[in-house]
Amino acid sequence: MTGTRREQPVDAFPTDASLDEEVLVRVDGLVKYFPVRGGGLIRRHVANVQAVDGVSLTIRRGQTLGLVGETGCGKSTLARCIAGLIPATAGKVYFEGKDITNLSRRAMQPFRREIQMIFQDPYGSLNPRRRVGAIIGDPYAVHKTAAGAERKKAVQELMERVGLNPEHFNRFPAEFSGGQRQRIGVARALALRPKLIICDEPVSALDVSIQAQVLNLLADLQADFGLSYLFIAHDLEVVRHVSNAVTVMYLGRIAESGPGDQIYEHSRHPYTSALLSAAPAADPDSAAARQRIILTGDVPSPIHPPAGCRFHPRCPKAQELCGQTEPVLETKAGDPSTHLTACHYPVEAGEILARAGRRESR
Amino acid sequence: MSLLEVTDLRVSFPTADGLVQAVRGVSFSVERGRTLGIVGESGSGKTVLTQSLLGLTPGGQISGQAVFDGVNLVGLPNSQMRQIRGKEIAVIFQDPLTSLHPLYTVGWQINEMIRAHDKSVTKAQATERAIELLGHVGIPRPRERVHDYPHQFSGGMRQRAMIAMAISLSPQLIIADEPTTALDATVQAQILDLLLRLQQDSDTALLMITHDLGVVADIADNVMVMYAGRAAEKATKRDIFYQPHHPYTKGLLESIPHSSAAGDRLIPITGQPPSLITLPSGCAFHPRCAYVMDRCLTEQPELVAVGDPATVGQSPMSYSDAPQPASAELPDQLWPVPARSEEVTLAAPTANSRTSGAAYAGPSGDHRSACWLPPDATGLSEQTEALRVRTVELGRTSSSAKIAEAIAAAPESEGSVIA
Numbered sequence: 070m071t072g073t074r075r076e077q078p079v080d081a082f083p084t085d086a087s088l089d090e091e092v093l094v095r096v097d098g099l100v101k102y103f104p105v106r107g108g109g110l111i112r113r114h115v116a117n118v119q120a121v122d123g124v125s126l127t128i129r130r131g132q133t134l135g136l137v138g139e140t141g142c143g144k145s146t147l148a149r150c151i152a153g154l155i156p157a158t159a160g161k162v163y164f165e166g167k168d169i170t171n172l173s174r175r176a177m178q179p180f181r182r183e184i185q186m187i188f189q190d191p192y193g194s195l196n197p198r199r200r201v202g203a204i205i206g207d208p209y210a211v212h213k214t215a216a217g218a219e220r221k222k223a224v225q226e227l228m229e230r231v232g233l234n235p236e237h238f239n240r241f242p243a244e245f246s247g248g249q250r251q252r253i254g255v256a257r258a259l260a261l262r263p264k265l266i267i268c269d270e271p272v273s274a275l276d277v278s279i280q281a282q283v284l285n286l287l288a289d290l291q292a293d294f295g296l297s298y299l300f301i302a303h304d305l306e307v308v309r310h311v312s313n314a315v316t317v318m319y320l321g322r323i324a325e326s327g328p329g330d331q332i333y334e335h336s337r338h339p340y341t342s343a344l345l346s347a348a349p350a351a352d353p354d355s356a357a358a359r360q361r362i363i364l365t366g367d368v369p370s371p372i373h374p375p376a377g378c379r380f381h382p383r384c385p386k387a388q389e390l391c392g393q394t395e396p397v398l399e400t401k402a403g404d405p406s407t408h409l410t411a412c413h414y415p416v417e418a419g420e421i422l423a424r425a426g427r428r429e430s431r
Numbered sequence: 432m433s434l435l436e437v438t439d440l441r442v443s444f445p446t447a448d449g450l451v452q453a454v455r456g457v458s459f460s461v462e463r464g465r466t467l468g469i470v471g472e473s474g475s476g477k478t479v480l481t482q483s484l485l486g487l488t489p490g491g492q493i494s495g496q497a498v499f500d501g502v503n504l505v506g507l508p509n510s511q512m513r514q515i516r517g518k519e520i521a522v523i524f525q526d527p528l529t530s531l532h533p534l535y536t537v538g539w540q541i542n543e544m545i546r547a548h549d550k551s552v553t554k555a556q557a558t559e560r561a562i563e564l565l566g567h568v569g570i571p572r573p574r575e576r577v578h579d580y581p582h583q584f585s586g587g588m589r590q591r592a593m594i595a596m597a598i599s600l601s602p603q604l605i606i607a608d609e610p611t612t613a614l615d616a617t618v619q620a621q622i623l624d625l626l627l628r629l630q631q632d633s634d635t636a637l638l639m640i641t642h643d644l645g646v647v648a649d650i651a652d653n654v655m656v657m658y659a660g661r662a663a664e665k666a667t668k669r670d671i672f673y674q675p676h677h678p679y680t681k682g683l684l685e686s687i688p689h690s691s692a693a694g695d696r697l698i699p700i701t702g703q704p705p706s707l708i709t710l711p712s713g714c715a716f717h718p719r720c721a722y723v724m725d726r727c728l729t730e731q732p733e734l735v736a737v738g739d740p741a742t743v744g745q746s747p748m749s750y751s752d753a754p755q756p757a758s759a760e761l762p763d764q765l766w767p768v769p770a771r772s773e774e775v776t777l778a779a780p781t782a783n784s785r786t787s788g789a790a791y792a793g794p795s796g797d798h799r800s801a802c803w804l805p806p807d808a809t810g811l812s813e814q815t816e817a818l819r820v821r822t823v824e825l826g827r828t829s830s831s832a833k834i835a836e837a838i839a840a841a842p843e844s845e846g847s848v849i850a
Contacts, residue, residue, distance in 0.1 A: 139615040140586070246703050247473075276472040276642055281686035281699035288696065303615060310688035310697070347620035349645025351687050353668050356648045363624055364617045366571075367585040 099160035135312030189270035191250035248279035327408030433460035440495035468651030521597035527589035538577035587618035724826030
């Protein structure tokens with residue numbers, strides 16, 4: 070990776086000519102492997118956890134891209150690579166047309182202002198021994214944009230904007246409830262007026278009534294500041310609610326991506342269909358009427374992913390080809406060009422998938 | 432007779448800050464072969480409620496009755512409780528990683544469970560039983576996996592192992608405390624499917640604690656919605672989802688993102704759950720309620736039968752015959768104010784059947800709600816909404832109108848920290 074780390078002035082970044090103005094972030098064939106080392110003295114490199122394996126996507130200005138998938142499918146790793154928190158193994162990340170993959174700390178600094186993150190756990194992501202004002206003011210301190218009274222004023226404006234009482238500037242995180250702590254996280258992410266906010270399961274730890282408050286806040290901020298979101302969640306209804314486009318990941322690869330309506334109403338990948346059918350709807354009649362596809366087993370290990378289509382050991386439609394050849398992410402017949410599916414035997418309209426049985430993932 | 436009959440259960444914990452009233456008078460029953468879902472936000476007392484049944488709340492002051500199969504569990508000596516806990520009533524906890532011992536194999540832990548309750552079983556027999564159970568809950572190659580440690584299992588498999596342990600002694604009641612919250616949707620579907628199958632096989636009663644209305648919609652028969660240690664509403668699953676009466680239930684349903692309205696604004700419940708040490712006066716929900724009236728601030732509503740007599744098809748009894756809350760001696764504050772009640776009912780579609788704002792005891796009184804809104808204000812239709820709004824207009828004096836305005840003025844802010 071050292072070969073790709075080079076320091077260059079910002080203006081000299083290679084600009085992607087094919088990029089149109091509407092695209093804020095373009096990820097091209099991103100790969101992230103984590104080395105697995107042996108137990109011996111030398112800690113020999115024995116294998117790779119293939120956390121993200123060739124993912125390409127685009128995030129448009131002022132829009133929300135939803136990223137869905139089970140635990141361990143690589144969605145958080147992907148987000149961290151885009152934010153530059155961990156170096157990518159291969160592939161490129163372009164921000165406003167500039168290649169920001171694996172930049173040095175100093176070269177990355179201006180981009181850090183543009184890309185901020187909101188984390189899942191409102192308890193773990195705030196330092197319990199620091200006051201809320203200091204936590205929200207940190208971005209100003211790091212980027213030296215405001216100090217003293219000016220910083221305090223800016224922080225209080227932010228607190229007001231996210232629905233916190235600015236008087237509570239001097240309180241500690243422990244004095245706030247879960248929903249309010251998540252608002253603190255939102256205020257901190259918002260401080261430098263970023264263009265992209267990566268939300269990694271921002272509402273998973275909150276109760277439904279509080280979850281709705283935070284989702285509304287995120288929607289308001291998007292409208293006011295023209296923010297783009299990369300919204301990661303495992304709750305499909307939440308993702309549908311906030312997203313313009315949705316990408317479904319499975320074991321480090323994209324299974325399906327497209328506009329929200331296409332994914333939810335006309336899903337073509339059997340994994341998407343299974344995921345949708347498994348998510349419980351808060352409606353007894355539709356829950357009873359639903360044809361549930363129950364997948365057997367768990368997600369296989371990303372150290373030794375299955376050959377061919379990575380979903381084939383759990384797939385109700387799997388055939389011989391699926392175990393041999395990796396399907397290409399492409400537009401299937403009858404779909405709009407924005408709807409991409411990586412499957413040899415995509416689900417047809419009205420098709421009822423049989424309950425996946427027998428096969429075990431191990 | 433019900434398998435478990437809980438009457439007026441109260442649990443409180445003395446702390447340095449004051450008395451935490453975690454459960455404040457809850458009654459419910461669980462039938463054999465049926466599932467009761469208990470829903471509520473964090474801190475609503477749902478977990479304490481079930482743990483107190485099993486004597487798992489050290490330091491808690493418990494009163495009331497919980498009759499399980501003829502035995503009152505409240506105040507039961509530990510020696511007798513040990514005969515019931517695990518054997519007759521099994522528990523599945525939320526986090527399968529922390530509830531399995533990391534240093535013992537899964538098989539050892541199931542063995543311990545079996546042999547603790549039946550000393551005559553040999554180790555070999557218990558292991559055979561453990562293998563059989565692991566196979567039964569869908570663990571592949573149980574004969575090999577029985578010797579694995581919990582960390583060698585995935586999250587879904589650990590929860591399966593917990594379920595295997597819970598059913599190892601064929602309990603009559605399984606208490607599942609958020610059993611799928613830590614799991615992915617596809618695995619959650621597997622676990623819910625498994626629980627339903629086991630229930631059908633052995634006629635086990637299931638007490639399902641969750642904050643996920645989707646899970647309840649899936650597997651519960653009856654639902655109890657809890658708020659601040661009390662039951663806000665109790666009904667069949669369909670009534671809770673399609674004919675909710677309590678504004679809190681309605682608020683919960685409305686704050687879930689629905690596929691039909693993607694991109695619209697959600698309707699959250701404003702504010703936060705109250706502190707259980709300094710509870711709000713009157714109805715504990717009133718600071719967050721959109722339909723707050725004068726009496727809500729001072730009088731705590733009891734759980735009374737509600738429902739729409741027109742849809743259930745039974746003649747309504749007059750309001751005065753209906754079960755009256757303790758506040759009956761304050762007729763001028765009671766809903767409905769007789770002279771105005773016609774205005775209220777005019778807004779409703781079947782005004783003639785409820786001119787006196789009838790309280791209705793359902794077929795078995797199975798839809799109950801603790802709210803001062805009229806008993807027939809159930810459902811999510813526009814007519815019901817009109818009825819609610821009219822009632823609230825009549826039930827507010829100028830001072831509470833100000834409160835309502837203040838609420839309306841800051842619909843999204845969580846306000847100040849509730850100390």
